[in-house]
Amino acid sequence: MINANIYTKELKRYRNSLIGWSISVAVFILLGMAFYPLLMQEDMFKQISAFLENPFMKNMMTAFGASADMWTNVLGFYSTRNAMFIMLLGSFFSILLAGKILAREEQEKTAEFLLTKPVTRLEVVRSKLAVYLTNLILLNIVIFTIGLLSLEIFKGDSRYSFKAFFIHWFYALLLMLTFGAIGLFLSLLIKRGRPIISLSIGIIVGAYFIDILSRVTPSADKFGYLSPFKFIDTGVLRPDYALVGWRVFYFLGLSLVFIVLTFVRYKKKDILV
């Protein structure tokens, strides 16, 4: 199974980083949502919606998966902000953590210490994966709690569906997991000293812009499916908004493929420190 010694030590190692990310994300959500009551003041929204209706801004809003009418609902406002920033932040957190949790042992040459202990390669990957998943889930519990809290604090007269909030949150978690699995596998392919961080950031930003392009350019719609972002359903206000099998399967399937590839690769990898 997993090695408890590695798990505990690594959990402690990333504790401060997790706390930092949690605080940032929480502040981000609360600050962002604090704009909602301001926006809903009568004349304010009229001014803004006129501004949002101009073709350029309309495109911009489409790009971020939002529309002016979505913003009148508190969950609509939350989810478009969420789509824009929290999902991006969470994806960065996920890919960066997964990209270093295993590869760092080689980069910092501690792999020689770790792998001469009585542990199998697979135990090492499993333990590291467990630490990564624990961190990812904890961060997402923070996102969930603070998100829900912010909706309650700032909703005013607006009503929202808890189910829709939960589903949107869950899609975002699956997205982050997928990027993590990609990062974990890529970190094993990269030669020591190469910048995994810039590659990780490049992947997220690239995928994000592919998604945006496909939203503003109808002809590029299919092209958008190259990006995991495209598989998120952001239509939280639709009555039929639900967890859809093929979307969930896409995220879980892709994650599983990269995790299995990681196990296969690490089992046979020569550790050259």
Add this chain to the structure above:
Amino acid sequence: MMGKMYLIETQNLTKYYGKARGIINIDLQIEPGEIFGFIGPNGAGKSTTIRTLLGLIFPTSGRGRIFGLDIVKDSKEIKKQIGFMPSEVHYYEKMDVHELLSYSANFYETDCESRIVELAGTFDLDLDRKIIDLSRGNQKKVSILQSLIHQPPLLILDEPTSGLDPLMQAKFFDILKEENSKGTTIFFSSHTLSEVQKMCRRVGIIKDGKIIAVEDIETLRKKQLRKIQIEFNHPAEPDEIDCPGIIDPNPEKNNLFFLFSGTINDLLHALDGKDIEDLIIEEPTLEEIFMHYYSEENDKR
């Protein structure tokens, strides 16, 4: 097939890094309880051999057994009983020494706490210091403790003395001898012959990825190899004397230095009639014997 039970045994163990040579057909037999020296210059394949034994890298061909267990399939079982000191120390920099040693100890079933404190005392190591703040020598001490605390029956040491001051080196050798007297087998890799000479009964010499000799230290020394210095009354030439057994003649002003594997009688006959000021015959150091092995290998090519 199984004649004698060796603690470490490899057959045709070979490792290529892509096309680059690592080690070629390494055959080793190390007996339980011995201190085995593994000698060769940097890049000869010492670390590659050790890394293959420890499962850090996988052999291209051939096989190896430690405690009768397969080095690839049973690596975890094997590592339960090994203490390893790498040639270069790299630890988790943010940990303090005690955390690092406890982390290391927790991988084994033995309780190591008292041993940590005892050995830290012996080596005068401060357990509360952060790894990153330690000097190279102190990091090396952590590495020594880390390899010893779980009291493994086999120690694999890859150039363990580099970076240790002579005093600590002496303490370290004392502890190794003590462990060995309790039955611990030690595989000691080094490029310094003098320390191997102090510690080991047998020595394997590796060069360009191949084992070129495995000998008892005593046999090595008794190989009748002599170190000869002749001082002439005129500038010396390399081919000044003609006698079978002269190795690497090296003239320096009036002196001629060489290793000599022939008989003293032949040499004296060859010197007959020469104008000689002085003649010195010494027992060569292992270093010189070692160089001789190398040149012999070169001559065969």
